[in-house]
Amino acid sequence: TNEFERQEQLRDAPLPPGAVPFWSALDHQNIYDLYAPSASKEPKQSSNITRQRIEELFQLIRNARTDQTHSVSIKKLYPIDPGWNFQKLIDERVAREKEDENKKDSDAHDEANDSNTNSTKTTPINSLPDLTTIEKTVNEYDKIQLRHYIHQLLHKWKKEHENDKIVTIADLMHDEILQEEPSRLNTSWYACMTKATNLRVYDPHSMELKRLLNHLQNGEVIEASEMSQGTQIKIILDLPDGFEALFKPYRVPRNYQTLPDHFYFSDVERHHAEIAAFHVDRILGFYRVPPVIGRLVDITRDIRETATEELAKTFFTSPANNTCFRGHCSYYCDTSHAVCGKPGNRLEGSVQVLLPRPPEIDWDKITHPYRRSYSAVRKAKWESDENYCYDHVFLDEEFHSRLLLDMMDLSAYDFLIGNMDRHHMMRIGSFGANTALIHLDNGRSFGRYDHDELTILAPIRQCCLFRYSTFARLHRVYRQGLSTLVTRSLENGEKLQKILIDEHVAALDRRLEILFDHLHVCIKTHTVKGVMVDDGID
């Protein structure tokens, strides 16, 4: 029995760290951290909505859509008082902002000025909300009129654009390529660009996508250079056949949880988050993330030996005898945060196709109205003004278009993947007015699985508008099981293992229900036709 007991004890003893695959290290108590609370797997929040209620909601919304699309007149469906006018709200806002300016000037003396924050107005975090300002925001009557007005404008936008021709990136570039480098027209890069349209950046069922992913995963690296934009290290890989790709290296293990005392803006970028975010976007049917795939590179052969001089200069050998590089950027580009092959030359990363950039193609970079303050001591305006959508977003002409609903799609998407870092919205301006957002830069998503960041839903909660077709797709995905679809998708074609740990996958299902719950609340307040918009975009 002695021998038997000894074996039992051995089995229960914690495994030495080296024997634990890194993504399951989470299940093991950190025996060195004496005060660490035991890892809790229970989510902090869950939704109140039931499966049955979600089904009822869907039926309700589907029926209402028939009314909306076959309604005799949009003006009857969304009536506006003859005496009401939009301009009055604009004038009021201008007056309000002037007053705020004056107040700020007089306050400025005794306030420590945080001069490197952006120009969006912010409120000190610890002060009470300014009651005089809140009273003066839009009233209930104006809110109803304004909502109807927005519905009418979105309907008008739909009428103007429903017969738009679909344009591809290849179309935009054809003439110039033909003149300057006609051989590029025969590359598989160009073939991919014929599938990147104003509505979606790839065709999920095409051979071109398959080939593209294969290329990103296996194509020989011709040159590695640093991307100059951005806060964290990113490598541009030149691949054969005209492709350029963005490589984000492994930085933290899959179970790394954003440090509780870190702000989202100093959060490290995660290659596995970029990959997982691509799969989630595809499953939700947006097709707005340029294709990304995981790749194992040889840090010496694929990066050091192909590196530009600038990048090559930052390579060194670590005490553990691994090859590392530092790169140049404003966060984590020093010797203590270097990217190292481990073991040996093995380095994981995400590889995303780079879409053409200026001067070839123009991009719009739209400041997100719900961007966070990016300051440790200030809050953004939308955080203290529940009427922010009426006071700002609805009054902004730029949002009297598909952009408003694209932003709601993005809010839903970002909530599911837990991305708090959407400071800008990107789209290809060269496409003109009817162009979808491109969901770029998802490296700071999937930071925590034990927390659902409800503020990411602020655009949906405050504006209470949602695209019908997105809802219909979310509902379909819900029925099939989002987590099941994501798990299956990640097993298909990925060489890297366990992109998302189970806790992150489970969080997706939980968050989808919370999203439905938010829409449910909106609909209780504003009715189905007040919230759902069929703008003809699928």
Ligand SMILES: Nc1ncnc2c1ncn2[C@@H]1O[C@H](COP(=O)(O)OP(=O)(O)OP(=O)(O)O)[C@@H](O)[C@H]1O
């Ligand atoms: N796949 C892509 N195709 C085209 N351009 C891209 C792509 N990915 C990134 N870019 C461009 O490079 C910029 C920086 O990339 P990214 O946002 O991923 O880096 P970042 O370090 O997070 O930047 P920031 O700190 O500004 O958020 C983007 O704003 C975009 O203009």
Ligand SMILES: [Mn+2]
């Ligand atoms: Mn970023």
